[in-house]
Amino acid sequence: MRTEQALIKENTLIAKDTWKMVLETTLAGEAECGQFVQVQVPDFYLRRPVSICRVIAEDRIVLVYKVVGEGTKRMSEMKTGESVDLFGPLGHGFPVEERNVMVIGGGVGVPPLLETASRYIAKGHQVTAVLGFNDAGGMILKDEFEALGCQTYIATMDGSYGTKGTVIDAINANDLKETFVLSCGPLPMLKAVSEKYTDGFVSLEARMACGMGACMGCVVKDQEGGSLRVCADGPVFAIGKVVL
Amino acid sequence: MDLSVKLPGLDLKNPVIPASGCAGYGRELAQLYDLSRLGGIAIKSATPKERFGNPTPRIAETPMGMLNAIGLQNHGVDYIIENELPFLAQYDTCVLANVAGATEEDYIEVIEKMNDSDVVDAYELNISCPNVRHGGIGLGTDPELAAHVTRMAKEAAKKPVYVKLTPNVTNIVSIAKAVEEAGADGLVMINTLLGMRIDLRTGKPVLANNTGGLSGPAIRPVAVRAVWQCANAVKIPIIGVGGITKAEDVLEFLLAGASAVEVGAQNFVDPYVCVKIIDDLPRVLKQYGYTSVQDVIERSKR
Known part of the structure; x- marks a missing residue:
């Protein structure tokens, strides 16, 4: 730092x-x-x-x-x-564990999952990528995930590419079974991911000032009512740790 | 060059202090530089009990500045004494403990609990936070109330008491005089200016608290003016704060009548700003014909 x-x-x-x-x-x-x-x-x-x-x-x-x-x-x-x-x-990034993983990204939450996927693949693990966008025009990094060797699935809200609907719709439509997930994207998506999966991590977005934990500008609540700083304690948290 | 300044309870090796709320309890900045380099550190407000603070968003950017509405989030005075002050004890720097509360009793409780700490050198009475509904700014906008809480704090305190003033008043000089009369050992000025931003897409305020405190370079002229006005009206020392980003700004505050400065929002822009200012201050003082910080202070007295 x-x-x-x-x-x-x-x-x-x-x-x-x-x-x-x-x-x-x-x-x-x-x-x-x-x-x-x-x-x-x-x-x-x-x-x-x-x-x-x-x-x-x-x-x-x-x-x-x-x-x-x-x-x-x-x-x-x-x-x-x-x-x-x-x-x-x-901040604290995604853990790189010794197992296969499914990365679930939405919109501009997709980018950090690319480096994450590459680190799992570098360790010999299989990575499934499920990426959601509003429409085909906003789709990013699909080719990059595929080039890494990820099985890649796309969802668009307007159906202009891949499964019509959300990333959860794409997961269901393609009957994807991986249970360990890493996710980054808009809050409604992270909520849906946290309802469907218990094993994994989500990355949050927040307005920040200092970015290093000093100003308390970006806090979220944990399940016990305590506070966590997105910038320094996160942005990546275990599923269920933070009240979304 | 001698940058030292001696103020009640604060034997500062240089006049640069990160402002309360901008450096937590020092742990984050300590990852970047040795806190012993600082003249002092004003720690995040302590209240009697833990406070979560306001809902988010708590931060909004503004032209050359920012709004914050943190709402005095802290773990409470007992936790701070037990877990935060021991960390600061390892550094050779002055500690200015910012004391906040909803009622006068809250201020007294925090002060009485911190009195026995070897780490705290002086108190900074926060009667100027614009982001809490009770206490805070309510006490700081009325000369009589400000004097009353200052008097009570002085009676309870075993260390010098500096009072942090709000600029959100018609006449800051009357408040400064009132708290001096009540026994304050010094003033810290200014706290943030009350402000608001509205999101054009939603039509609603950006901050969940609606209003917030404006800081950053945008408020520096307001702070310099307030320090200048009060320096001409009181005898107690003033720690100037508001929009400082560089050594030249420190000199401006010293010339306005301040004896030391606090650096706030700029720590978020450049986390090394305090040590950069300390390193650059001798060059700037020399450039304008001063031989020490004390020399500027002496020659600025009117």
Whole structure:
């Protein structure tokens, strides 16, 4: 966990409102799957927390982010060759266990699951990927999951690609039996995943300030009524630990 | 260069202190640098009992700043004494314990419990938090109430009491004078400005608490003005806080009449900001013809 000026090697639109930024940074060598970095976007005050999609070399990470407001819009306008201040890697990522796994991602929650899948595959385990999007135009990283060797299933809410409906619909339609799951995506999806599965982990998204556990801006409640910080205690939590 | 400042209860090796709520109890920043480098640390507010605080979202970005509505989340004074203060004991830095509550009795309870701690050097009476319904800012906006709680805190305290003032008043000088009269050993100013952002898509406030406290560089001129006004009206030392991001800003507060500073929101932008400021301060003081921090303080007296 430290700050570093990273060099932008690529910043390109890969799907509707969704961008891929490749960064040269030595933070890459310290990154665990499911961790995030805080990106300092020029002209904006607070940093933007963005999950690490992929570590592609000892000095290179990939961020995949969605333009949802003015800050991420400005981030999408940054050019190759510009430097960007990163703080990270932050948080507790997904565990890499000695077993097969199903990764379940929704929308811009899909990216951190790619690095996670690659680490399971590197250890010789089978990874099933179930990815949900609003429509085919918003679909991301399907080819990348397949290239890793994941059995990949797609759900779109409008039915324009794969199973029509949610990731749960795709799991049922394809009769997928894996019971250990890792998931990241919108809250309704994480709730549905937590109702269907007991063995696994979910990664949460939150508005943050410090990103390191000091400010208490991003807290969630655990089942006993205690508080947990998404940034420092998470963003990855065991299913059932947090009140979603 | 000599950066030290001597204030009641606070023998600061330099004038830079992370502000309450921006550094927790030091554990996070300690992963990045040696806390002994800091002049002091103002720890997250302590209340008698554990508080979860406000619902989320608690954070919203603003132009050159941010809103927060944390709501004084903390584990309660007993937990803090048992689990957090021992961690800070290992560092050679001053500890300013921020004390908060819903009632006057709450402030007294926290102070009495912390009195016996060797770790706490002074109290920072938080009568200025805009994010709690009772106590807090309610006490800090009325000179008589502010003086009353200050007097009670002084009677209970075995350590110096600094009072943290809110800028959300018509006349901050009248509050400053009232708490000085009541025996305050120093002032910390300013707490956050009450603000709001509305989400254009939902038509509703971004913060679950609706309103929050504005901090960051956007409020620095307000803070400098408040310090300047009060420094001309009271004799007790002032710790300036509000939007500091660099060593030049520290000098600005010292010139306004502050004797030390707290750095708040900028810790979220650059977690190393306090040590960067400490490293850069000699250069900036020299550039403007000062020989020490004390030299600036002496020459700024009016």
